[in-house]
Amino acid sequence: MSPAEQARIDAARLERVMQWHLLNGSHDGKDESQLCVMEAVAFVAGEPWSDSPTCACPVISSFMRNWNDSLPTDADRDRMLKPLIPDLVGTKSTKAIEERRGYMALDWLVRVHTPAWLDRVESLKPHAKALRDLEEIADMAGAVAAGKLTRAARADASAAWAAAWAAAWAAARDAAGAAARAAARAAAWAAAWDAAWAAAGAALKPTVEWLQTSAVDLVKRMCALKADA
Numbered sequence: 001m002s003p004a005e006q007a008r009i010d011a012a013r014l015e016r017v018m019q020w021h022l023l024n025g026s027h028d029g030k031d032e033s034q035l036c037v038m039e040a041v042a043f044v045a046g047e048p049w050s051d052s053p054t055c056a057c058p059v060i061s062s063f064m065r066n067w068n069d070s071l072p073t074d075a076d077r078d079r080m081l082k083p084l085i086p087d088l089v090g091t092k093s094t095k096a097i098e099e100r101r102g103y104m105a106l107d108w109l110v111r112v113h114t115p116a117w118l119d120r121v122e123s124l125k126p127h128a129k130a131l132r133d134l135e136e137i138a139d140m141a142g143a144v145a146a147g148k149l150t151r152a153a154r155a156d157a158s159a160a161w162a163a164a165w166a167a168a169w170a171a172a173r174d175a176a177g178a179a180a181r182a183a184a185r186a187a188a189w190a191a192a193w194d195a196a197w198a199a200a201g202a203a204l205k206p207t208v209e210w211l212q213t214s215a216v217d218l219v220k221r222m223c224a225l226k227a228d229a
Helices: 011-017 037-044 058-070 074-080 082-088 095-118 122-132 140-156 159-176 180-200 202-224
Strands: none
Touching: 011 037, 011 082, 037 058, 037 082, 058 082, 058 095, 058 202, 074 082, 074 202, 082 202, 095 122, 095 140, 095 202, 122 140
8 A cells, every 4th residue: 555545634633733833944843833834744644754754745745845945934834835734645646647747837837927927017928928828738848848938038038027937947947857846846936936026015916816826726736636637
């Protein structure tokens, strides 16, 4: 029986986790209330203390660790990540599913996240449309095609926006080399980068909130992907 099949949520432990704050970084487990999101997953699954629980997909775990550590406050972690904990238990699957999840993270970064920011600059809206109009990125060929478009967008962008498509291109390059976890890390960083922008002013708030909601949906979709899908 696989770790995913063996995984069970301890309801009492989950209730305790929901009363604690999710914290930045990894922790030694001496105080069980001091934990990050993936340590919380290991805790509620009854596993030994770790931020890489065996019951969870390593691609999703990579996404979640980076998102957890890049968010600016404990309140942000609690609001966005804590409700995902039950979904993360039992997501360990096959290597093929891991790679597919990595491409899902890349696809979100390129076709959802990056266009949302490009749309805020009138001259960059054609690039936003070009990225949105791409077919879903599900393999190496799609990643290479996306990389060409993100490079074109970056060439036309001002320095203030460069980070968004720099991350997208890096993820496209990594996914083209079948580095699914690297794509997930880049997407998680981008999701947290949105939260950092929230402090820049009310004008950006709707974009930030929409993208954060979209990132939560991405995690739920990655969790729901099964080996027989």
